[in-house]
Structures are given as structure tokens and as C-alpha cells.
Amino acid sequence: MHWWIVAIALLLVVAAVFFLQRLYLRPWQELEHLLTRIGRGEQPPTFLLSGRPRARRVGLALEQLLARQRALDRQVSKDAAEMRAVFAALTDGLLVVDSTQHILICNPAFEKLYGQSPIAPGTPLLDIIRDSDVIEPIRATLDQAKARVAEVSTPDRKKQLQVTVVPITGQDGGASGVVALFHDISRLKQADEIRRDFVANVSHELRTPLSIFHGNLETLLEAADLDEKETRHIYEVMKRHSDRLNLLVNDLLSLARLESKEANLQLAEIRLPDFLEEVTRDWKKRLAGKNLRLELEVPEDFPMVHADERRLEEVVHNLLDNAVKYSHHNGRILIHARAPDQEIVLSVSDEGVGIAAGDLPRIFERFYRADRARSRELGGTGLGLSIVKHIAQLHGGRVEAESTLGQGTTIRVILPNLPAK
Ligand SMILES: Nc1ncnc2c1ncn2[C@@H]1O[C@H](COP(=O)(O)OP(=O)(O)O)[C@@H](O)[C@H]1O
Numbered sequence: 573m574h575w576w577i578v579a580i581a582l583l584l585v586v587a588a589v590f591f592l593q594r595l596y597l598r599p600w601q602e603l604e605h606l607l608t609r610i611g612r613g614e615q616p617p618t619f620l621l622s623g624r625p626r627a628r629r630v631g632l633a634l635e636q637l638l639a640r641q642r643a644l645d646r647q648v649s650k651d652a653a654e655m656r657a658v659f660a661a662l663t664d665g666l667l668v669v670d671s672t673q674h675i676l677i678c679n680p681a682f683e684k685l686y687g688q689s690p691i692a693p694g695t696p697l698l699d700i701i702r703d704s705d706v707i708e709p710i711r712a713t714l715d716q717a718k719a720r721v722a723e724v725s726t727p728d729r730k731k732q733l734q735v736t737v738v739p740i741t742g743q744d745g746g747a748s749g750v751v752a753l754f755h756d757i758s759r760l761k762q763a764d765e766i767r768r769d770f771v772a773n774v775s776h777e778l779r780t781p782l783s784i785f786h787g788n789l790e791t792l793l794e795a796a797d798l799d800e801k802e803t804r805h806i807y808e809v810m811k812r813h814s815d816r817l818n819l820l821v822n823d824l825l826s827l828a829r830l831e832s833k834e835a836n837l838q839l840a841e842i843r844l845p846d847f848l849e850e851v852t853r854d855w856k857k858r859l860a861g862k863n864l865r866l867e868l869e870v871p872e873d874f875p876m877v878h879a880d881e882r883r884l885e886e887v888v889h890n891l892l893d894n895a896v897k898y899s900h901h902n903g904r905i906l907i908h909a910r911a912p913d914q915e916i917v918l919s920v921s922d923e924g925v926g927i928a929a930g931d932l933p934r935i936f937e938r939f940y941r942a943d944r945a946r947s948r949e950l951g952g953t954g955l956g957l958s959i960v961k962h963i964a965q966l967h968g969g970r971v972e973a974e975s976t977l978g979q980g981t982t983i984r985v986i987l988p989n990l991p992a993k
């Protein structure tokens with residue numbers, strides 16, 4: 573055989589191998605390469621496969637598939653971001669737990685309530701919450717797939733929470749997890765407590781005069797041989813207590829009106845020096861009873877005060893009433909007014925018994941008295957200063973107290989004084 577026939581045959585074989593490799597093997601290698609890159613999360617620069625049209629179609633289909641998957645990924649992460657935004661905006665604590673009591677999801681409000689941030693998904697619930705009052709309803713809901721509600725407090729005991737636990741029901745009807753919502757009910761609880769205290773206080777205040785009426789009426793009815801002096805004494809006691817009752821009811825009504833939603837102010841322009849002259853005129857007799865000197869310190873050119881005149885009168889009456897009651901004989905009471913930037917500061921000072929530092933922060937509370945016995949004896953209801961505070965607040969203002977035990981007291985009412993619109 574001639575060597576060139578061998579050469580041509582060899583060449584043909586090589587060409588055939590080359591041709592077959594390009595047509596059948598190369599596309600597979602390219603496909604494998606593409607898939608590896610996709611698997612690594614990279615974006616291949618091209619999906620064009622060499623070789624026959626079918627291989628090209630596979631490449632194209634792969635490109636479309638990848639584009640769709642990318643779009644889906646984007647949608648999923650957008651949904652997740654929206655969900656996170658909703659969770660973050662929730663003021664209630666949200667917790668999702670799986671059936672093995674591991675945390676799947678929780679929001680920042682929950683993290684704040686339980687004092688840990690961030691809490692990673694997968695954290696065992698018991699690492700975060702130890703309180704069995706919380707764990708128990710979650711466990712029970714997982715067990716019985718029934719929603720339940722519990723009232724618990726935060727670990728620092730500062731907040732009261734209502735926890736609502738709802739099962740996530742799986743296909744078998746059992747719970748595959750739970751969603752728990754932690755709602756802060758501290759303010760509700762507090763309001764409830766204040767209301768209960770209030771009712772208890774009012775009942776207590778009513779009880780004394782009523783039992784005195786009852787006892788005295790019984791004496792009047794049953795004792796036949798009372799002389800005129802004794803009868804008169806009984807009437808006097810009853811009169812004193814009916815006066816107290818009257819004061820109490822008036823103060824309660826006043827408070828109720830101030831606290832009602834319809835409480836509104838009849839604003840007027842008040843010339844303070846004239847107003848105070850007028851109001852204090854009625855006090856001459858009571859001041860004289862303890863030989864007290866009342867001084868008014870209000871500049872004649874005081875700006876007009878924009879306030880409800882009757883309510884302002886109530887404020888001055890209540891403050892003067894205290895100043896007189898808690899003053900020693902021959903003392904001095906000062907009513908002072910000044911108008912620093914856009915505010916009116918009206919104060920009543922006395923040189924009386926004063927208030928202990930421990931009581932001072934509480935004197936504006938309803939029924940709070942620093943000295944119960946003395947206040948009662950002087951006919952106080954314990955409501956005067958809370959009425960003053962309410963009136964100030966209704967005007968958008970506030971109250972302040974300053975006192976030294978045994979030396980005297982100053983109560984200040986501060987009202988905003990914006991020009992009338
Ligand atoms: N000028 C004052 N001097 C001393 N203590 C005062 C004075 N004003 C108020 N207090 C204290 O604050 C408490 C609350 O005042 P208030 O609400 O007016 O009730 P009350 O009916 O007892 O006067 C009083 O019981 C008293 O102990």
C-alpha cells in the first residue's frame with residue numbers, strides 16, 4: 573500500500589473524529605460548563621451552544637428557564653422584604669414557632685419586649701422565654717391545635733401583655749406551629765386600677781357622713797328624753813357632715829365635667845388684675861378669721877389672659893382655700909402672676925404647714941392628702957388640686973408645686989397664652 577493512502581485514511585479518520593466531536597460531544601461539554609456556572613449562581617455570558625440546532629434550542633430554553641427563575645427569586649425577596657416591613661411596623665410583638673418550639677419568625681417589637689435583639693431564626697423558644705405563663709399556652713396550642721389567650725407580664729414586670737396564640741394547622745389537622753401576638757395592655761390595666769381606686773375612695777368618703785347621719789337619726793328617733801342642747805348638737809353635727817357631703821358631690825361633679833369628652837372651654841379675654849381683685853373680694857371674711865394678710869402681685873399692664881373665666885375662678889378658689897386652710901394664724905398669702913414668653917404663671921404661696929418631700933409629687937392625685945386627719949378636719953375632699961390640674965391641662969397648661977415642711981407652699985398654674993386666633 574502506498575504511504576499516501578494510509579495518510580489520507582488517517583486524515584479522514586481525524587477529520588471524522590473532529591467533526592463528530594464538534595457536532596455531538598462539544599455541545600454536551602458546553603452544557604455541562606453552563607450548568608456548573610449556573611449552579612454556582614453565576615450569570616453565563618452566553619447560552620449559545622455550538623453544534624446542531626437542537627443543541628442551540630436547549631441553550632435557549634435554558635436561558636429562558638434561568639430568566640424565569642431569576643424573576644421568581646426577585647418576587648420572593650420582594651415579598652419577604654414587604655413582609656419584614658409589615659412585621660417591623662407592627663406595634664404588637666409577633667412570634668412564629670414551629671412544632672419543636674423553635675422560633676421561625678419574630679419581629680422587633682417582640683425582641684424589645686423580651687430584651688434580646690436580634691433573635692436568629694431557629695433559636696429554641698426556651699432560650700428567650702422562661703415564663704411558664706407564656707410557654708404553657710404555646711405548648712397547649714401546639715398540642716391541641718386550639719387558639720388561646722393569656723395575660724402575662726414582661727420579664728422586667730413593667731408591662732402587662734395579652735398573648736393570643738393561634739395554631740398553624742397542618743394537613744393532618746394538628747398544629748405544625750403557632751403564631752403568637754403580644755399586645756401591651758398596661759394602660760388598660762392601669763385605667764382599670766384607677767377606676768377601681770376611685771370607686772373605693774368615693775365609697776369610703778361617703779361612708780363617714782352617711783354613718784354619722786344614720787347614728788344621729790337613730791338617736792333622735794329612739795331617745796325620747798333629749799334636751800334642747802343635745803338635740804341642737806346632733807343637728808349641728810349633721811349639718812357639718814351634710815356640708816361635707818355637698819362639697820364632695822360638687823367636687824366630684826366638677827371633676828366628672830372636666831374629664832368628660834364634651835369638656836370644653838368658654839374662652840374669654842381676661843384682665844387679670846381686675847379678675848383677681850374681684851375673686852379675692854369674697855375671701856375677706858375667711859382671711860380675717862385667721863388674721864391672714866393677702867397680697868396680690870400682678871403688674872397693672874399684665875397682658876390679657878385667654879382662658880375660661882369660671883374655671884380660672886375655680887382654680888383660684890381651690891388654691892386660696894388650701895392656702896387659708898394650711899396657713900398658721902397671722903400668716904401671709906401671696907398671689908403672684910408673671911408672663912414669661914407666651915405663658916402665664918399664676919402662683920399662690922403661703923407660709924403655712926408645708927408638704928413633706930415624699931408627699932409633694934402626689935398631691936395632684938385624686939383623693940391624695942398629705943395629712944389625712946387634718947384635711948378631713950378642715951373639710952377637705954382631697955379633690956381640689958386634681959381639679960386645678962385638670963383645668964390647667966384643659967387649657968393646654970400644667971401645674972407645679974414647691975414646698976418646705978413647716979415653712980410654706982407655692983402652687984403654680986402655668987397656662988399657655990397664645991394670642992387669640
Ligand atoms: N397650701 C398647702 N399647704 C400645705 N399642704 C397643702 C397645701 N395645698 C395642698 N396641700 C396638701 O395637698 C393635699 C391635697 O390638696 P387638695 O386636693 O386641695 O385636697 P384638700 O381637700 O385636702 O384640700 C391636701 O390634703 C394637703 O395635704
Ligand SMILES: [Mg+2]
Nearest residue numbers: 894952956957
Ligand atoms: Mg383643697
